[in-house]
Amino acid sequence: MIAQPEIPTSPAADAARIEQSNSAPPGRIFWTFIGIYVLTTLLGSAAMLALQPVSGIDRAALSLVQFAPALGALATWLIGRKVLGPLFPAPVSTRQVRANLGYLVAACLLLSALIACATAVAGHDLVGAVPVGGVPFVVFFVVQLVGATGEEIGWRGFLQPLLETRLRRFVAIAVTGAVWALWHVQSFGAGPVVAVSFFVSTMAFAALLGTLGTGGFWQRVLVAAVGHWLINVGIYLTAGDATLDRPQIVIVALGAVFVTAATLAVRSLRTR
Numbered sequence: 112m113i114a115q116p117e118i119p120t121s122p123a124a125d126a127a128r129i130e131q132s133n134s135a136p137p138g139r140i141f142w143t144f145i146g147i148y149v150l151t152t153l154l155g156s157a158a159m160l161a162l163q164p165v166s167g168i169d170r171a172a173l174s175l176v177q178f179a180p181a182l183g184a185l186a187t188w189l190i191g192r193k194v195l196g197p198l199f200p201a202p203v204s205t206r207q208v209r210a211n212l213g214y215l216v217a218a219c220l221l222l223s224a225l226i227a228c229a230t231a232v233a234g235h236d237l238v239g240a241v242p243v244g245g246v247p248f249v250v251f252f253v254v255q256l257v258g259a260t261g262e263e264i265g266w267r268g269f270l271q272p273l274l275e276t277r278l279r280r281f282v283a284i285a286v287t288g289a290v291w292a293l294w295h296v297q298s299f300g301a302g303p304v305v306a307v308s309f310f311v312s313t314m315a316f317a318a319l320l321g322t323l324g325t326g327g328f329w330q331r332v333l334v335a336a337v338g339h340w341l342i343n344v345g346i347y348l349t350a351g352d353a354t355l356d357r358p359q360i361v362i363v364a365l366g367a368v369f370v371t372a373a374t375l376a377v378r379s380l381r382t383r
Contacts, residue, residue: 135198135276136194138277140194141273141276141277144187144190144191144194144195144273145270145273145274147186147187147190147191148183148184148186148187148265148269148270148273149183149290150183151182151183151186151187152179152180152182152183152184152265152294153179153183154183155178155179155180155182155183155186156176156179156294158179158182159175159176159177159178159179159182160175160176162175163175163176168244169243169244169245169246170244171243171244171352172243172244172245172246172250172251172254173244173251173254173255173257173258174258177258177259177261177262178258178261178262179261179265180261180262180263180264180265180266180269180270180294181260181261181262181264181265182265183265183269184264184265184268184269184270187269188269195273198272198273198276199272199273199327199328200272200275200325200326200327201326201327202326202327202330203325203326203327203330207325207326208325208326208330208333208334211323211324211325211334212323212333212334212337214323214374214377214378215319215320215323215334215337215338215341215374216337216341217374218319218338218370218371218373218374219338219341219342219345220341220345221370221373221374222342222345222366222367222370223341223345223346223348223349225366225369225370226345226346226349226350226362226363226366227348227349229362229365229366230349230350230359230362233358233362235350235358235359237348237349238347238348238349238350238351239348240348241351243347251344251347252344255340255343255344256336256337256340258343259336259337259339259340259343260332260336260340262291262336262339263320263331263332263335263336263339264332266287266290266291266317266335267287267320267321267324267331267332267334267335268328268329268331268332268335269328270287270290271283271284271287271321271324271331272328272331274286274287283321284317284318284321284322285314285317285318287317287321288313288314288316288317288318288321289314289317291313291317292309292310292313292314292317295309295313298355301355304357304360304361305355305357305360307364308360308361308363308364309355309360309364311364311367311368312360312363312364312367312368315364315367315368315370315371316338316339316342316367316371318371318375319338319367319370319371319374319375320334320335320338320339321335322375322378323335323338323378346363350363
């Protein structure tokens with residue numbers, strides 16, 4: 112179950128919510144901007160896919176399409192910043208961000224351990240910290256954070272908080288997760304088991320990142336990007352380029368559901 116966000120009760124927070132509701136654009140305008148974001152992200156994805164072969168950057172090391180959600184967010188912001196600006200949530204305390212990062216790092220470490228154990232039990236060798244795409248693993252490790260940030264600027268930094276102004280938070284998380292999953296269109300051409308497993312794992316990760324990412328724009332991006340980064344690196348350490356193969360993708364899906372449920376349950380109990 113997705114934990115509900117903490118609801119601030121300070122006068123300043125109440126005033127901010129009232130101001131946000133008073134400045135909310137009509138539904139038709141709001142959903143037009145959501146459509147613009149999706150369209151510009153898709154156009155940016157096509158541009159990044161075309162640029163990848165001529166960039167000289169191996170896609171295994173860094174996939175340029177990861178920056179498309181950030182490009183979509185930037186384009187939409189430039190078009191509608193006067194309308195969209197008042198809709199973004201206020202920052203939360205640094206203490207809360209640190210706590211959420213702690214839960215996220217613990218969840219990612221647990222996920223990596225579970226995937227590694229299950230992969231070994233299934234009779235597959237672990238890939239380990241080997242060079243990726245012609246670059247040393249340490250370079251891959253760093254640039255994966257850059258790529259994850261590019262995605263999370265768009266998904267959890269831009270799209271989800273906007274949806275939260277019109278939808279219940281858990282619905283906004285689910286819609287963002289579904290768009291995020293379907294954006295990985297190449298993952299749905301490898302058969303139903305792979306497609307379903309990928310969708311399940313992505314939705315579970317969306318619940319984890321979307322619930323722990325609270326506060327202002329950069330606070331949400333920070334938390335979600337770190338989690339996205341650690342998830343990607345942890346999966347690569349076990350499966351390498353075979354992340355969409357069976358049984359690896361099934362193992363990841365089961366691990367994602369378990370770790371997300373356990374992490375959010377523990378967090379919910381500790382914040383009561």
